[in-house]
Amino acid sequence: MATSFFSGPEKKSLPTSRQQTVSKPLQEQRTDSQQLEASNPDDATRYRLRTVVLDAGHGGKDIGCSGKAVHEADVALAIILDLGRRIKEGYPGVRVIYTRRTNVFVELDERAAIANRNHADLFISVHCNAGPHASHGTEVWCMGPHKTEANLGVAKRENAVILQEKDYQRRYDGFNPNSPQGNILFSLFQSAYITNSLRLAQRIDRQFRTSVGRSSRGVKQAGFIVLWKSTMPSVLVESGFLTNPTEENYLDDKAGQQAIAGGIYHAFREYKHDLEGGPAE
Numbered sequence: 001m002a003t004s005f006f007s008g009p010e011k012k013s014l015p016t017s018r019q020q021t022v023s024k025p026l027q028e029q030r031t032d033s034q035q036l037e038a039s040n041p042d043d044a045t046r047y048r049l050r051t052v053v054l055d056a057g058h059g060g061k062d063i064g065c066s067g068k069a070v071h072e073a074d075v076a077l078a079i080i081l082d083l084g085r086r087i088k089e090g091y092p093g094v095r096v097i098y099t100r101r102t103n104v105f106v107e108l109d110e111r112a113a114i115a116n117r118n119h120a121d122l123f124i125s126v127h128c129n130a131g132p133h134a135s136h137g138t139e140v141w142c143m144g145p146h147k148t149e150a151n152l153g154v155a156k157r158e159n160a161v162i163l164q165e166k167d168y169q170r171r172y173d174g175f176n177p178n179s180p181q182g183n184i185l186f187s188l189f190q191s192a193y194i195t196n197s198l199r200l201a202q203r204i205d206r207q208f209r210t211s212v213g214r215s216s217r218g219v220k221q222a223g224f225i226v227l228w229k230s231t232m233p234s235v236l237v238e239s240g241f242l243t244n245p246t247e248e249n250y251l252d253d254k255a256g257q258q259a260i261a262g263g264i265y266h267a268f269r270e271y272k273h274d275l276e277g278g279p280a281e
């Protein structure tokens with residue numbers, strides 16, 4: 001039912017322009033943010049990033065994609081737990097909430113609901129990719145209309161888990177992950193947060209390319225259920241291809257997992273400082 005796509009919880013105000021144009025350059029967004037901060041010099045009213053929800057993709061009966069030796073669910077959890085440790089250490093004032101800390105199954109809409117119930121300021125979901133042997137590199141995704149069939153394919157794979165969920169037709173309003181119309185409608189829910197979602201995504205992508213030294217496939221958009229249902233800036237990180245032997249080895253290794261988590265953490269720090277416009281807490 002299309003009308004229900006508009007009936008989400010009330011949207012929180014964020015320190016960014018109301019003109020939520022996807023193609024708006026990052027430089028311009030920053031200027032908007034600075035102008036708003038200048039008009040609210042009172043520290044008590046200044047925006048603070050207080051709660052982050054960390055989402056390890058898959059889990060339990062849903063192992064995600066697999067390499068020769070490892071499953072996506074396990075790699076995603078290792079990266080998410082390491083990222084959470086870093087945020088807690090660096091920012092004791094920030095509340096870190098996990099959608100799962102162990103190998104359990106959590107429905108896609110429940111992951112977003114956890115973030116909504118806790119009034120999270122940010123939602124970060126970590127996954128691993130699958131494809132032909134030669135495919136490699138990181139991707140950082142935001143909610144939005146897909147521009148290519150390949151982009152739609154990644155979203156379809158990550159959304160397909162709803163078919164393993166009980167009563168999915170009622171939970172997702174009969175949404176069919178193979179329907180192009182359904183993926184386009186997805187973007188309406190998240191549109192208020194797209195500017196900040198892209199801002200974080202670009203920072204994560206830059207960290208992956210520079211300090212972490214990964215091959216990057218860039219920042220992309222498509223209709224991911226787990227992002228669509230969340231009412232705050234949200235990104236989904238594909239940390240590499242488990243179907244590529246070199247990347248599988250990297251992601252199966254603790255040092256590789258820590259490097260990916262470190263890259264996301266540094267981007268989180270930049271994003272937080274950028275929005276708050278002041279020194280670290």
Ligand SMILES: [Zn+2]
Pocket residue numbers: 057058064065072127128158
């Ligand atoms: Zn996944």
